[in-house]
Amino acid sequence: MCDPPIAHQCSKGDGAPDQTVKANGVTITVQSAAAKQATVKVSTEFALPCAPGYVWRSATSVDRSCVTPPARQQAASDNDAAASRHEPGSDTCKQGYIWRQTDPDDHVCVTPATYSQVQSDTAQSYAHADQTHVTYGPNTCSVGYVWRSIDDQDYVCVSYATFAQVQTDDAAAGSRHVKDSDTCVEGYVWREAFAKDHVCVTGAIRTQTQTDNSEGATHIVKHNT
Numbered sequence: 001m002c003d004p005p006i007a008h009q010c011s012k013g014d015g016a017p018d019q020t021v022k023a024n025g026v027t028i029t030v031q032s033a034a035a036k037q038a039t040v041k042v043s044t045e046f047a048l049p050c051a052p053g054y055v056w057r058s059a060t061s062v063d064r065s066c067v068t069p070p071a072r073q074q075a076a077s078d079n080d081a082a083a084s085r086h087e088p089g090s091d092t093c094k095q096g097y098i099w100r101q102t103d104p105d106d107h108v109c110v111t112p113a114t115y116s117q118v119q120s121d122t123a124q125s126y127a128h129a130d131q132t133h134v135t136y137g138p139n140t141c142s143v144g145y146v147w148r149s150i151d152d153q154d155y156v157c158v159s160y161a162t163f164a165q166v167q168t169d170d171a172a173a174g175s176r177h178v179k180d181s182d183t184c185v186e187g188y189v190w191r192e193a194f195a196k197d198h199v200c201v202t203g204a205i206r207t208q209t210q211t212d213n214s215e216g217a218t219h220i221v222k223h224n225t
Contacts, residue, residue, distance in 0.1 A: 048129040057121065059102040066128035067121045074117075075102075078110050085109035101171055119167055123160040138220075145219040148212065150193050157219035158212050169201050176200035 020029045031039045050056060050066035057067045059075035067075075078100065085097045086109060093099060093109035100108045100118055110118070126146055141147060141157035148156045148166055158166075169191065176188045177200060184190060184200035191201045193209050201209070 048126075051128050051130050054128040057102065059100065059108070059118075060106055063102050063106075065102065065122050065125035067125070071117070071121055074114065078108055078114065082108045099171075101167070104171075116164075119164040120160065122167070123163040140221045142219050142221050148193070150191075150197060150199075154193065156193070156212055156216035158216070162208065162212060165205065169199055169205065173199045 018030075020027065022028075033039075048064075048066075053068070054066040055069055055072050057063050057065045057072050057075050059065075059079065063075075085094050086092065087094060091107050096111065097109035098112055098115050100106050100110045100115060102118055102122060123146060127143070139147070139155040145157040145159060146163050148154050148158045148163060150166060150170070176185055177183065178185055182198055187202070188200035189203055189206050191197050191199045191206055191209050193213065
C-alpha cells in the first residue's frame with residue numbers, strides 16, 4: 001500500500017504520488033496534501049449539450065456553461081482584450097475592471113456589468129442544457145432552483161439569484177476577514193450554511209442562508225415511488 005493514500009501509481013509497492021491522473025475523460029489533480037489528507041480538483045471533458053438557441057460559452061478551456069451566442073461572443077472578446085486590462089506584470093485588474101470568474105481560476109478582467117451577467121449565466125446554465133440528456137436523482141432541484149454548491153456536499157436547492165450571491169460572497173471572502181484571522185471585519189458575520197462555513201457575509205445574507213437551509217427540501221423534485 002502506498003502512503004499517503006492519494007491518487008498515485010506505485011512501483012513495487014512504493015513511490016511518490018502522481019500529482020495528476022487522467023483517464024476516461026476525467027482528470028484528478030492534487031492541489032495540496034498534508035499528513036494523510038489531500039485536496040484534489042476533479043474535472044471532466046464530458047458536458048451536457050445545450051438546448052436549441054444556446055451554445056457553450058467556452059470562456060476557458062473547461063467552461064461548458066450554456067449561454068446565448070452573444071454571451072459566447074462577449075467572452076471571446078474579453079479573452080482577446082485580457083492582456084490590456086491587467087496592470088503590467090500583475091494579475092491585478094486595471095481600474096474599472098474585475099476578475100470574470102467563470103470559475104475560481106478565471107482571472108480575465110471584465111467590467112462589473114459583464115461580471116454580473118457571467119454569474120447570472122453560470123447560475124442558469126443547467127436550465128439551458130438539453131434536458132433530454134439530463135440525469136435526475138433524489139437531490140434534483142425543481143425548475144427555477146439549483147444546488148447552492150458552497151462545497152461539494154452542499155445540495156440545498158436555492159434560486160439562481162441566491163446561487164449567484166453565494167459565488168460573489170465566496171469570491172470576496174478574503175477581503176472580509178481580519179488579516180491573518182478567521183474573524184470577520186466589522187459589518188460581517190459568518191455565513192454558517194453548515195458548521196465550518198466561515199465565509200463572512202452581511203447579516204441579511206446569513207438570515208437568508210438559514211431560511212434556504214430550512215426550505216431546501218421543498219424545492220426538490222418529488223418522484224413517484
